[in-house]
Amino acid sequence: MPKENKQRGRRGEGKRKREPNANEEPVGKRLDVGGISFVGDTTDSFVPPPFTEEADGRPFYGLLAEEEQEYFRRADELLELNDFPSDEDRSLFLANVFKEAEGKELKIANSQSCSRLMERLILLSTAEQKKTLFQKFSGQFLHLIQHRFASHCCETLFIHSAPIVTQELTEDEPAPSGEVYVSMENSFLYTLNELEGQIGFLLNDRFASHALRVLLVVLSGKPLAKSSTKTLLQSRKKENITTPGFKSSAEELSLEARAVPSSFQDAVNKFISDTSAILDETSIPVLSCHQTANPALQLLLELELTRPTKAKDLAPEASGSILKKLLPDNIETEGSASAAFVSGLIYESIGSRLLETLVTYAPGKLFKQIYRSTFKDRIGALARNEIATYVVIKVLERVSREDLEEAATSIIPQIPSLVERNRTTILKTLLERTSARRAEKSTAAITTAIAEAYGGDPATLLLKMTNTTKTAPEAESAEKAEPRQDLTALHGSLLAQSMLAIPGLPATLIQDSLLRLDLPTLLHLACTTTTSHILQAALIPTDPSSPSNPGSANNAPFRRKLVNIFLADPTSIITLATSKSGSHALDAFWDGTQGLMMLKERICSILAGSMTELRDDWVGRVVLRNWMVELFVRRKVDWIAKVKEGEGGKTVAVAAKEEEGEATDTKKPFPAKTGKGPAKKAGDGKSAIQLAREKFAAGKSKGEMKVVRGKGTGANAGMIKSR
Template sequence: MPREGKKRGRRQQEKAGKRSAKRLKIGHSRDEEIPSEFVVEGDAGDDFIGFDVQRPPGMQEPTEDTQFHGLLTPEEQEYYANVNAKIVANDFDSPEDRAIFIEAVHSETEGKEMKVASSQSCSRYLEKIIMLSTPEQMRHLFSKFLGNLTYLVRHRFGSHCCETLFLQAARHVEREPRAEDTAGTGLPSMEPLFLHAAEELEPNMGFLLTDRFASHTIRVLLLILSGLPLDDDSIQAMVASRKKEKLKAPMEKGTETSESKRIVPKTFRNALDKLISSAISALDTTYLRALATHPTGNPVLQLLLRVELSASGRNQAAEEDSVLRKLLPDQELEEDSQSAKFIIGLIYDPTGSHLVEILVEQLPGKVFKKLYKNVLTPRLGSMSKNDTASYVAMRILERLGKDDLAEAKKLILAELPVLISRRRTGLIRVLIERCALRGVDPQDISDVIKSEYKSDGGEFLPNLLGFRSTEVQEQTQDNDATKDTETSTPKTDVHASLLAQTMLQTPKTCTLVQDSMLALDTKMLMAMARDPVSSRVVQCALSPTESNMHFRREFIPRFYGHIGTLSQDLSGSYVADALWTATDRLHFMKERLAGELVSNESQLRESPFGRNVWKNWAMDLYHRRPGEWRALAKGPGQSHAPAVPLKEASGPGRKKTPIELARERHSRKSNSHSMKGSRASATSANAVVRTNALT
């Protein structure tokens, strides 16, 4: 008989003991309470942060295994899949039909809310259903989630349903709930629902901050309770994950409203203070600083600082137990202090640098001046060259005044050649923008840019953008067939395009780009107008201003004979549209370009982009009523009569100006034509409605 595998069994037991040692401290059993310490399950890694949060006696840390609400049957999964197909198709006869359909779905979901929210596929469908639900339906679903929020926010799929529900319900929160909102439903209004949610999550805030899934929902709840805008891009970057699936449901026109200014009840501020206090009360400065470099904890810490340093939380930020005071106990921020060393370490960290950006943007003026003088100024030059710290330098430039900005420009000016050689033009763009805004002369910046890009005629702009036309790319591929296609055809630099647009909008740097555009070869110019990135520069150059009239007179004729071809291209059609506004006060050029569009009418009507250009140039009006098209092309002041009688506008004792007399003659002429009788053509779709000013 074969022997028993005793050695194999012993070794297996040893391996099992080693695995259990990772999860449980030696000398304790799982059922015993471990004071001031958490039980870490699984492979936590070196970046795990434990939190000394006291839980009530008998309360265990909730896990996904402690609660199970069942699985959906195949028939139920098929039902919700059909619901999703109906919502995506949006083939409802009327909004009332869709409302009835959503109500029927909520009735079918009664009693199965937790199973649907925990389903991998159906949780996505539930999010779309929430987006189309009425406030009463959302209150009903919210009340079903209460009591299970700690489980749901930590669930991989349920956390997304809670996040969507919170965001949609927050749009219906008012300062005081109205009685008619809950009359006859037996459901509380949104305010007590959010307060109950905050109260339920408050005891577990310590470990929810760094939970992989719960942290996103916690950020949303903190954002809603704070009253900060929900649609701000800078705040959304702290709330939503980059990998989050962007689900959209078909909405009615006019239902998507901006929530930039939100009014929240005063009770929300008290609930927010309790949540923040529960999250950081057991954390000292060391643990709180560890959050700054934690991939999940850093966005939460950013939001906490943003809430404290906002207008409504300035008083709280000055308290001893605030997040800011715990994070930076040395308010003087001397160079050798621990707080200064902490910030210096974060500046060059890919994760922690985001927190420094928040501090630079939101710190009070007195604290920021100390931070800038003692910590940031000596390192501004080296920060501008670093890939990570350069973003912090951009935020610093946006905060500086005129005198400090002039000093910072001198520090960065010596590093411009290095930035240009590394094609890090984002910092240069921000520097030019701020100099133009604060009244600092950017001429020395323009001189360095000109010398580094070796501006000779029309070579400056292509060198700046890294642009090469298709013909040049094909020749390069033929001459060196061994090279890879991606390396031989580099893409146009988007950040360089933004820099060129900024230089065009700044009076003291625009001539460098304008002279290069005038010196460009026609083929190169048309190739740039058809490129998705460089065409933005051409559109910006065509934007009319008071100072570029002379440039437009020389630049617009370069497009003669090419507007028909540009109109049939995706990117070139935007340049063709820009030529309409570029020819303001240059009517003879506009008529010349319109004539070329007419000669290419058949090709333009066959192209979807050409049809858009034809419509934007009002070419149908040009065909049928050339006089009205000319009045429209010359501008609204010459194509329409004034909205008030001329006698009232001019006053009884004032002499009329020549333009007012001309408008009066034009109005009388229009009146005389209208008195003779109107024709059928005046009721066409493109007819211009004229208002008779004289009665």
């Protein structure tokens, strides 16, 4: 029989004595909490006491039974599919789920398998149901926002309750009734009272920090759905819980800035003051470079610098100011604490984000001091650094024209190394800013340096810029999933699109490169997701007379040449029409042939010749609808009228939708012909049949009898009378 493996002798005894906690009594596998032993309590009849304390001090709200978990999981799946026969059935199902979840809200929010259902219920709930949920969570928010799953439920509740606050500001208070009315504003204020005095450790808590940022955005009235706000609110790994086909009216308010009560602004100011109180010489460097606390600090600094208060409150000398704690003295003084703080953040991967916020929202006087002391003399060297280049981009967006020209002079010698390392974002920003500041000489010098960095040959410029090696699309590529996006191609594509939007030498450089490419290479660019946007940007018509695009030349000759390259082989049009990415480029041909009716008709004729093939492909059906090929085949005159109307300012998608809408309204496959000559002018765009009906109704009301000569046939030949 095998023996137990023991360590014998004095050495083993000495080792055991040196181990930590050697004198403590051994602890069993199950804890004896509050004198209650859980070792034998494994039967179904045992229910743990509600709101007991876990080992880490957090309350335990209990567990859902297996039947309840299965029911809620099934309900979540059904709501996600949203496959209900009617809206009434879905409303009835939702009512049953809410009824079943009553009294179990805390258990569901803390459940790994059912917390998604709670988020989905919040999305589908009414204002009163959200207020009820606030009451259920009341007193437990401090623990819920620190929980891995419940924190997501709190974030969803905060975000989708924010528009209700704005709605209640504009609505009248309800008539007094027997029930106590609690506004959504008070619900948020009660939540803030629970978190008061806990800001210090919530800033760097793994889960609570996200909920805290959401709460700050709600209180400030900032847009909730903008990408710039989302990056501060949630991580890239956050699962986006949605319900297909459902959109509440409250969600529409999340796309723009919201009106908030004055109490919310007071709460934001208190947040800023409390955070400023905990910042000292030791905590500032730690929090600034902390992965979780840094985004919250960014948001607080942005809110402080953009809050609608008097100018004296925005000064660094203001009491309770985060800016005063970050920059306690004059930054232009050599060896000052402020200069050391800014210099230490430039090369820090996390801390540089805080510096970007400071540079973006700092008052003009302070920004000039930061620029002169830190960036002006070494902006070329900073542009080469992988991390500091993003701070330089924010600086370039604010400097004056003179400083921008000096910065361009310092950065131009670094362009070859920037291109070699694929750091073209700063080049894109530099071109856009010099163009916006009307620094034509700097724009031309930067463009020339970029062309030389890519070899100087227009025939290969775009291929090197987008890291394109293939010259033709593979036959099986449409069936296979696209490979992972190439960052080199992405950055190169963005640079090319930016240059196409800048009139003069930058746009001409990319246009010449496109015209030097052969058809297979252009097809490959058009059928690739990343590079397809280059062709779409190149085909946008330019208007020299437009005040928004001064100095631009008419690019109609370039568009004609580019489209003719594709028309040299009609099969290339069909290839584009059946490609997911190429179809977008083909739709751009509609605007690209503005004023070039002959080319537009040729493309539509090619599509009409392959209607059977395109109808079998879902991408092809979209192309047929956008180009209105059905109308082109049956009633070309109406198609030409639609084209002329579209060239008056409507895109292909708008024209196609209007054509489809008219066909639905009239219950006919095609819209009626528009009036011609004087009738069209008098009718203000009305169709001929509408004008005839109005004329007939007017004559009938006067009781007139008119004789109209017509070319009738048979018994109708001669005179045709109308009443």
